[in-house]
Amino acid sequence: DAKTTQPPSMDCAEGRAANLPCNHSTISGNEYVYWYRQIHSQGPQYIIHGLKNNETNEMASLIITEDRKSSTLILPHATLRDTAVYYCIVRVQQAGTALIFGKGTTLSVSS
Amino acid sequence: NAGVTQTPKFRVLKTGQSMTLLCAQDMNHEYMYWYRQDPGMGLRLIHYSVGEGTTAKGEVPDGYNVSRLKKQNFLLGLESAAPSQTSVYFCASSYPVGSNYGYTFGSGTRLTVV
Numbered sequence: 001d002a003k004t005t006q007p008p009s010m011d012c013a014e015g016r017a018a019n020l021p022c023n024h025s026t027i028s029g030n031e032y033v034y035w036y037r038q039i040h041s042q043g044p045q046y047i048i049h050g051l052k053n054n055e056t057n058e059m060a061s062l063i064i065t066e067d068r069k070s071s072t073l074i075l076p077h078a079t080l081r082d083t084a085v086y087y088c089i090v091r092v093q094q095a096g097t098a099l100i101f102g103k104g105t106t107l108s109v110s111s
Numbered sequence: 112n113a114g115v116t117q118t119p120k121f122r123v124l125k126t127g128q129s130m131t132l133l134c135a136q137d138m139n140h141e142y143m144y145w146y147r148q149d150p151g152m153g154l155r156l157i158h159y160s161v162g163e164g165t166t167a168k169g170e171v172p173d174g175y176n177v178s179r180l181k182k183q184n185f186l187l188g189l190e191s192a193a194p195s196q197t198s199v200y201f202c203a204s205s206y207p208v209g210s211n212y213g214y215t216f217g218s219g220t221r222l223t224v225v
């Protein structure tokens with residue numbers, strides 16, 4: 001699986017959009033981009049994933065560049081409860097593979 | 112629908128003792144995983160299973176064994192606990208590859224080996 005690079009930490013004001021970048025310059029054509037987050041000491045929570053098109057769900061939007069070498073997770077209106085560690089993972093969708101986590105980005109949302 | 116349930120939630124072991132962590136899921140997921148997370152670190156994959164009766168090694172399998180005798184359960188065993196195995200252990204499950212569903216994680220087991 002391709003490796004990803006994320007900033008170790010970011011700050012965001014409550015109510016503003018949080019834009020979390022991820023670099024995956026060695027991504028292969030069949031690798032998906034996944035985002036998870038971990039709030040405090042809880043188990044990680046799935047947010048969103050995509051291959052090459054932009055994706056949106058009730059939690060967030062995922063913007064993938066045309067060359068697929070980077071992506072941005074957007075939380076449109078961050079709240080204090082969005083304070084968490086956010087993991088960007090690239091993964092081939094084939095039998096026997098598993099998610100490999102890095103250190104992620106710690107997002108701190110303040111009022 | 113409880114999702115993924117891990118037992119116990121907390122445990123203190125003495126060096127050399129053995130124990131089994133239980134993970135149960137009620138979502139009929141095919142795949143199950145065990146991860147460990149040390150302070151300030153991301154999750155590291157220990158073992159995983161792609162179906163009943165099958166298991167495979169992850170990134171850090173040494174010192175652990177697993178079994179998947181029933182589809183809904185995935186057991187993680189420590190035969191002789193060491194202080195280096197002090198960690199938070201997370202279990203997860205997922206549908207087969209190709210599904211739009213992501214992983215569902217349990218709430219974790221906090222293990223201290225003294």
